[in-house]
Amino acid sequence: MLTVKPKLNKILKERKMTQTELAEKTGINQPVISRFDKSKQHQDIHLVLISRALDLSIEDLFEIEDLYETLDASFPTMKVAESQPEEDDLFYNNIRNDINEMLEKRIKELIDEKVNKKKNDQSAK
Numbered sequence: 001m002l003t004v005k006p007k008l009n010k011i012l013k014e015r016k017m018t019q020t021e022l023a024e025k026t027g028i029n030q031p032v033i034s035r036f037d038k039s040k041q042h043q044d045i046h047l048v049l050i051s052r053a054l055d056l057s058i059e060d061l062f063e064i065e066d067l068y069e070t071l072d073a074s075f076p077t078m079k080v081a082e083s084q085p086e087e088d089d090l091f092y093n094n095i096r097n098d099i100n101e102m103l104e105k106r107i108k109e110l111i112d113e114k115v116n117k118k119k120n121d122q123s124a125k
């Protein structure tokens with residue numbers, strides 16, 4: 001299970017950048033930026049604009065913690081038998097990597113669709 005917490009204000013503080021400066025750079029209203037860390041949902045276009053303005057990946061805008069990895073690290077691994085093959089770990093890691101790649105690809109597709117739709121909507125005006 002993942003916990004995801006926005007960290008835009010922390011990034012801005014580290015870069016000595018104000019919300020107003022980011023708003024000007026992205027074209028997003030400053031009140032929207034001020035609510036970013038409090039929001040549970042974010043518009044795709046805002047994520048793209050903010051990440052590009054800060055030269056970060058979208059994922060970098062958030063603190064992400066994998067509860068299962070945290071639990072795994074908290075408890076020592078017990079091997080039931082010495083003959084347990086390391087291939088199992090490799091197999092599950094490969095599956096996890098494949099799933100993550102598929103999710104990243106789909107998220108990028110959805111973001112691109114939103115960006116293109118917004119561009120089309122703006123050019124139609």
